Amino acid sequence: MPYETNSIFLKKAKAAMSQLEQSIYEPISLLAVTAWVTPEPVVYAERTSGQQIHLEPGDKWGDLWDCAWFHFGGMVPDSQAGSKIVLLIDVNGELCLVDHEGTPCQGLTNINSQFDYSLGLPGKRVVDFSPAAKGGEVINLWADGGCNDLFGNYRSGRLKEAVIAVCHEETRRLYYDFEVLIDLAEQLPETSIRKTRIYQCLYDAANQLSEINTDNVRRASERIAGELNKRGGDPSLTVSAIGHAHMDLAWLWPIRETVRKGARTFSTALYNMEKYPDYMFGASQPQLYQWMKEYYPKLYDKVKERIQEGRWEPQGAMWVEPDTNISGGEALVRQILYGKRFFKQEFGQEMKVLWLPDVFGYTGSLPQLLKKSGVDYMMTQKLSWSVYNTHPHHSFIWEGIDGTQVLTHLPPEDTYNSPAAPRSLVKIENSYLDRNVSENALMLFGIGDGGGGPGEEHLERLAREKNLLGVPPVIQEPSINFFQRLDKEASRFQTFKGELYLEKHQGTLTTQGRNKRYNRKMEKALRELEFAASLLWAAHGEAYPAARLEEIWKEVLLYQFHDILPGSSIARVYDESLERYALLLDEVHTMTKDTYERIASMAGWSNQPVLFNSLPWDRQEWVEWNGNWHLLSVPAMGYRTLEKAEHEVSVVEGLMAGSRELENEKLKVMFDEDGSIVSVYDKLCGREALHSGTKANVFMIYHDDGDAWDFPHDYRETVAGAMTLVRSTAHIEGPQAVVRQEYRYGESILLQKIILTMGGSMVEFETEVDWRESGKMLRVSFPTSVSSDQVNCEIQFGYLKRPTTRNTLIEFAKDEICAHQYIDLSQPDYGVALLNDCKYGFSALHNVLDLNLLRSPAYPDPTADRAEHKFTYALYPHVGDFIQASVYRKGYELNTPMVVVEAIQADTAQHAPIQLIQVDNPYVMVEAVKKAEDSDHLIVRLYETAGTEAQGMISIGLDCLSIEEADLMENPIQVLQNNDSRAELHFAPFEIKTIRVQLA
DSSP, X not given: OTTOOHHHHHHHHHHHHHHHHHHSEEEEEEOEEEEEEESSOOOGGGTTSSEEEEEOTTOBXXXXXOEEEXXXXXXXOGGXXXXXXXXXXXXXXXXXXXXXXXXXXXXXXXXXXXXXXXXXXXXXXXXXXXXXXXXXXXXXXXXXXXXXXXXXXXXXXXXXXXXXXXXXXHHHHHHHHHXXXXXXXXXXXXXXXXXXXXXXXXXXXXXHXXXXXXXXXXXXXXXXXXXXXXXXXXXXXXXXXXXXXXXXXXXXXXXXXXXXXXXXXXXXXXXXXXXXTXXXXXXXXXXXXXXXXXXXXXHHHHHHHHHHHTSEXXXXXXXXXXXXXXXXXXXXXXXXXXXXXXXXXXXOOOOOEEEOSSOSOBOTTHHHHHXXXXXXXXXXXGGGGOSSOOOSOSEXXXXXXXXXXXXXXXXXXXXXXXXXXXXXXXXXXXXXTTTTTOSEEEEEESOOBBOOOOOHXXXXXXXXXTTBTTSOOEEEOOHHHHHHXXXXXXXXXXXXXXXXXXXXXXXGXXXXXXXXXXXXXXXXXXXXXXXXXXXXXXXXXXXXXXXXXHHHHHHHHHHXXXXXXXXXXXXXXXXXXXXXXXXXXXXXXXXXXXXHHHHHHHTXXXXXXXXXXXXXXXXXXXXXXXXXXXXXXXXXXXXEEHHHHEEOOSSOOSOEEETTEEXXXXXXXXXXXXXXXXXXXXXXXXXXXXXXXXXXXXXXXXXXXXXXXXXXXXXXXXXXXXXXXXXXXXXXXXXXXXXXXXXXXXXXXXXXXXEEETTOOOEEEEXXXXXXXXXXXXXXXXXXXXXXXXXXXXXXXXXXXXXXXXXXXXXXXXXXXXXXXXXXXXXXXXXXXXXXXXXXXXXXXXTEEEEEEEEOOOSSOTTTTOSEEEEEEEEEEEESOTTTTTHHHHHHHHHSOOEEEEEOSOOSSXXXXXXXXXXXXXXXXXXXXXXXXXXXXXXXXXXXXXXXXXXXXXXESSOEEEEEEEOTTOOEEEEEEESXXXXXXXXXXXXXXXXXXXXX
C-alpha cells in the first residue's frame, strides 16, 4: 500500500494491538471469594477473626482504610489440560498474596488506581498459576487486602474481578512486540527510514490479525521479528536501568499502611525476579527494611538472599528519605549514621550513594555531611519540578557551603516512575543536558510513591530494548555501577555551588506547624539528654541509655520523612504523630531531669536547685524558680547550684511597661494604638532598628487557596485583612517588662506577650494562637532600618546568604526561603535578626524580614492547622554585623533554655562538678555530645559557625588517654593528642569536626 500515510499505518497498528490485549486472557470460570473484614490489619494467624462476607463481582466488602483477609478458591477444569493458567484478581484495593505460612509472595493493585497514565497503567491483577495445567488443580489462595488504591483513594470497595483464565502466551508476547515497536516509531522523525519500515511491518502484521488465532499470531510475529531484531551500533549514550518503587512512608495513607505496601512491593519484586533473569531492583530506606524484618521475617530473608546474589540493590545512605530543609543538622547526621549502619550490619554493604529522588529542596550542608560519612554520590530528580527556572545540569559536581563536592546525577527522564518504553529512552537522549560530556544516564523504572514497583510491562519492554536500533542501549544494573562509570567522566562536569533550591512546595516550610514545633523541640531535647547522659556516664561511670536513645532517634527520624515533617500527609498521619511526639518529648524531658538530678546528687548537693548549661559558652540569664526570679551565671557545658550561680540584684532598674511602650536599659519599644510596633530604639548606640514611618509585628492575613505544598506566589496581592487588637495590658513581672495583647480575626484568637527583660537585648514575642481560618495564611513582618542586598539565613551547620532583591527570575523564584533559628539583615556596622523557636518559612524583601506563621490548606488534610499553636520569635537589633554580634548564639539560647533541677539527696561519695567540654573559639559550636555507637569513646561534634578559617583549643574536663578526629560514622581519622585532655583544632569555613575521646 505505497500511498497510505503513516497515520493510517499507526491507527491500524494500534487497533490490532488493542485486539491483542483483549485476547491475551480468556476467562473460564469464577473464583469463590470470601473476605474477613477488620478496621485495622490483623496477622495471618488471625485471618478469620473479622466479619465474614461471601463476595461475587460487584459486591462491596469495605470502606476506606478497611482491611480484609481474602480467600480465593476454585479448580482448573480438566478441559484446560496443557493450558497456561492464570488468575485475574482485582478487589478495588491493594492486595498481598501470601503462601501457606502467611509470607508475602506477590502484590496486586486495582487497575483504576490514581496515577499519571502517560507513564503507564499502575494496576497489577495477573497471578501466574500454572505454565501447563494438568486439569483438576485446586486453587486455595489467601491474600491480605486494604480498601484503598496506591494513593489512598477510595475506589468503591467492591470486588471487581476474580476469575480463572487461560493465558495465550504467544498473543501476550506479540502484544508487547507491537507496543514497543509502535512506541519506538512514534519517537522517530518523519523522515526516518526506520520509522517507515516499522510502520510498514506493523501494518502488514495487523492485516494478519483480522482474526486472532494461533496461526495468525504466529505469522504476525514472524513479520515483525526482523524489525525487533535490528541492533544499534556503537552507542553515544548508554542508559543504566534499575527497577524502583519510590515509597512514601506516609502520605495519602497512614504509616501502618506503608508497612503493608512494603510487603506488596518487595514480594512483587521477588516474584518478578523469578520470571525475568535480567531484572535488577533497588530499594532505599532502612526503616522500610526494618519493618519487613519485624513484620514479615521470611520475606525479609528472601530479600537478603537476592541482595547477596547481587540482583537486589540496597539504596541510599539515610534511615528514611527525609526533608532536608527543616530537619536539623544533627538529625541529618543521625539519618546517615543509622542508615549506613543498618545496611552494613544487615547486608555487609557500604552505602556510597545518597538516594533522595523526591525531597523538596536540598540544604547546602549536605555535601559535607555525605563526604564525611563516606558517601560519594547523590541521586535525585525533584529539581525538574522547579516552576520558573530549569536546573542547568543532569550530571554535575555539587559544592556545599563549605566547599565539599559531591558527584550528583538527576535522571534525564525527570521521573522515578519510568515506563521503560522507547519514549523513555528517546526522552533521556534528547533531554540529557550534559550529553556533550557524558555517555551515561540513569533510568528508574516502575510504579512509585504508593509503591508497587515494576510490573510485567516494564520488564517485557526492557527485554526488547537491550540493543534496539533507534534508541540508546539499556542495561539493567545496580546504580552504584552507573555512578562509578559516571565518576570517570566527572572531570568534565560543571560545578554548582550552594543549596539546590526547589522552586515549588514552599508551603511545606510552614504547613502543619504543630509537627514542626515538636520536631524542633525533640531535636533540642535529645541534644540535652545526650549531653546529660554523657556527663553522667563519662564523669561517674553510670550506664548510658544507648538502646533507648537509638529507638527514640529512629522514631523522630521517621517523622522527618519528606511527606510527614513538611506537612503534606493526611490528617491521620498528624493525629498519630502528634500523639507520639507528646509522649516522646515527655519521656526525654523526664530522662534528662532524672539524669541531671543524679549528677547533682553525686556532687554532694541535696534539697537545692542546680542549673545545667549544655551550651559551650558561659551564660548569664534570668531564671524563674518556685515563683522567684534569679539572675544566674553558669559556666559553659557545666553546672552550679542556684546559690553559687546567683548575682545579687537589689532592685529591678530601667524597666518600664505601658500600653504604648516598653523599655529597659538597652531598648525602647513604641506601639501604635492598633498594637503594632512603630519603633524599636537602640539606646546604647542611639539608633532606630525599624524603618521610619512603618509598622512592625502586624498580623497580616492573606488569601491562600493552595494545598499543603504550595501557596500562590502573588499572595501579597490578595490581602484578606489583619488581625485586630481587642485588648492590651502592660505590667512588670519580675525582671520583665510585658505588654500582653489579644487579637482577633474571624473565629481566630491570638494572644501575645511582648517582653523586654532587664539587661536583655531582644524583644521577645511569646505567642499563642487559636487558629480557625480556612484558605488563609498568617504572616508577620519587621521593616528594618538596615539596607542590604543579602539576608543571612541559618541552615544546618552554617548559614546561607540569599538575595533580598528580585532583579532576576532566579531571585524572584526564591521569594520564600528556609531558615532555622535565625534570619538576619546586617550592614557592616549594624543589623537586625529575627529569631524563632519552631518556624522555618521566611521572606526577605529589600529591608523587610517576614515570617510565615500559619497556613490552613484544605488538601490533603482538610483540618490542617485549625488548632491551638504556641511559638516564640524575637527581634534582636545588634551593633556590628551578625558575625560580630554572635547572632547564632542568641538563636541557640532561645531554643536551649538552661535546665533547673532539684538535687534530692546527696551521695556520700561527693564528686566535684566539672565542665565536661570547653572550646576557646567563640565561633565554634558544640552541636552534639554523645557516647560512641560501638565503643566507649566520647563523641563531640563541633562546627565553625562564621564561615571563616578558625582554630581553637578543645578541653575535656576529665583525664583522657587520647583525642582523635573521626568521620561522621565515628571511624578514627587521625590522632590529635595522647595522654592529654586538650587538643588544638583547625577549622575550614563551616567545617564539621567529630572528635573521639578515649577517657582514662
